[in-house]
Amino acid sequence: MTVMAPGTIPFAVTDICPEAVTAAVDVLQSGWVTTGPGVEAFEQDFAAFVHADHAIAVSSCTAAIEMSLRALNLPAGSAVLTSALTFCGAVGAIVHAGLRPVLVDVNPLTLMPDAVTTAQAVARHGQASAMVVVHYAGQPAPVQELAEAAGLGLSHVVEDAAHALGTWTADKPVGTTSATTCFSFYATKNLPIGEGGMITTNDGDLAARLRPMRLHGMTRDAWRRYLPGGSWRYTVEEEGLKANLTDLQAAIGRAQLKKFPAWQLRRASLADRYTEALSQDPRLITPGIPLSGTHAWHLYVVQIHPRTKIHRDEVIDRLTKAGVGASVHFIPVHHQPFFRRLLGPTGCSGLETTNIVFEQILSLPLHPLLTDAEVDRVCATLLDIVRSAEVTLAPAASPALVKGRL
Numbered sequence: 001m002t003v004m005a006p007g008t009i010p011f012a013v014t015d016i017c018p019e020a021v022t023a024a025v026d027v028l029q030s031g032w033v034t035t036g037p038g039v040e041a042f043e044q045d046f047a048a049f050v051h052a053d054h055a056i057a058v059s060s061c062t063a064a065i066e067m068s069l070r071a072l073n074l075p076a077g078s079a080v081l082t083s084a085l086t087f088c089g090a091v092g093a094i095v096h097a098g099l100r101p102v103l104v105d106v107n108p109l110t111l112m113p114d115a116v117t118t119a120q121a122v123a124r125h126g127q128a129s130a131m132v133v134v135h136y137a138g139q140p141a142p143v144q145e146l147a148e149a150a151g152l153g154l155s156h157v158v159e160d161a162a163h164a165l166g167t168w169t170a171d172k173p174v175g176t177t178s179a180t181t182c183f184s185f186y187a188t189k190n191l192p193i194g195e196g197g198m199i200t201t202n203d204g205d206l207a208a209r210l211r212p213m214r215l216h217g218m219t220r221d222a223w224r225r226y227l228p229g230g231s232w233r234y235t236v237e238e239e240g241l242k243a244n245l246t247d248l249q250a251a252i253g254r255a256q257l258k259k260f261p262a263w264q265l266r267r268a269s270l271a272d273r274y275t276e277a278l279s280q281d282p283r284l285i286t287p288g289i290p291l292s293g294t295h296a297w298h299l300y301v302v303q304i305h306p307r308t309k310i311h312r313d314e315v316i317d318r319l320t321k322a323g324v325g326a327s328v329h330f331i332p333v334h335h336q337p338f339f340r341r342l343l344g345p346t347g348c349s350g351l352e353t354t355n356i357v358f359e360q361i362l363s364l365p366l367h368p369l370l371t372d373a374e375v376d377r378v379c380a381t382l383l384d385i386v387r388s389a390e391v392t393l394a395p396a397a398s399p400a401l402v403k404g405r406l
């Protein structure tokens with residue numbers, strides 16, 4: 001972790017609750033630390049939390065996405081749609097699964113693909129075999145609408161819910177709408193373990209394929225083989241990965257999950273406080289509030305209005321100098337040299353809104369340990385910086401970027 005000067009407000013802080021520390025020590029002293037009964041218990045708690053029939057614990061959300069796509073048994077090299085404004089690892093997972101990513105432009109206000117940009121990507125690049133839908137920042141993505149725009153059934157949709165534990169679509173938690181849903185327990189995510197992931201599904205056949213896939217394709221978990229009366233024998237029926245979660249991580253996760261509802265309330269209250277302080281200033285565009293469902297507020301992403309003549313990089317530099325951490329989510333996938341080569345000029349085209357909003361977005365500190373006074377200081381510092389900039393009356397670069405229009 002970066003050492004911060006006193007008075008500095010870091011972008012992210014990992015809060016591991018005391019109960020998780022105790023539970024971790026118990027596992028370390030138990031004589032069994034890798035995948036075992038603790039993982040099973042965490043899977044049960046997690047499945048119940050998102051109202052899913054099955055949960056399969058894995059080593060990361062990246063592995064969860066790769067495994068989910070492998071489990072769909074698509075022809076090698078098939079096209080898979082995903083957002084151009086997502087984490088590079090989530091697109092790497094498509095490549096690892098032997099498939100071909102097709103990037104979709106975003107809506108300038110939600111910063112996620114919408115039905116229009118999805119249909120445009122299909123018109124430009126042809127019918128895709130599957131789609132990875134990301135709930136950017138914790139907003140509920142319109143999964144059904146996007147699937148229809150892509151001409152796909154929900155059985156060919158994988159949700160990237162790395163930001164979306166705690167997100168509800170209209171009437172249910174994210175976790176059961178599509179073939180599978182993939183969660184992350186990375187250090188900065190809403191349920192931090194440090195590393196880890198989870199796949200949820202209501203499809204029993206998919207779950208049965210995914211369970212052995214996370215551990216070399218072996219038909220029987222190692223710990224069951226070592227139980228009294230257990231047999232040393234196992235078979236490998238299908239190709240597998242080494243992507244299991246350990247009992248140590250699961251113990252931390254179970255304890256953290258008990259704190260999670262209170263943490264989410266705190267995040268929502270901090271997000272409200274940001275919006276109240278920042279939304280009145282026309283130099284900034286604050287995140288939209290979903291019309292239905294629940295926002296998990298993993299990230300609080302503001303945009304510098306295109307009429308405000310200051311670049312995002314300068315804003316972040318000045319925030320940093322003032323002791324306020326900030327970040328950018330994300331560097332567009334097609335700006336990375338590896339993906340530029342992989343996608344080629346055609347695959348990198350038609351992503352104009354992503355290119356425009358990338359220059360304007362910044363993520364402000366947001367985590368349950370943040371205080372109201374710290375949010376007030378972040379807002380005052382940011383407003384000072386943008387108010388020092390000239391505001392032009394020329395039309396905005398993108399007509400859709402008219403403040404307040406969704």
Ligand SMILES: *Cc1c(COP(=O)(O)O)cnc(C)c1O
Nearest residue numbers: 060061062087090162184185186
């Ligand atoms: C963090 C993140 C991931 C990857 O999660 P890991 O658990 O670190 O593999 C995937 N997608 C998005 C959108 C993320 O932010």
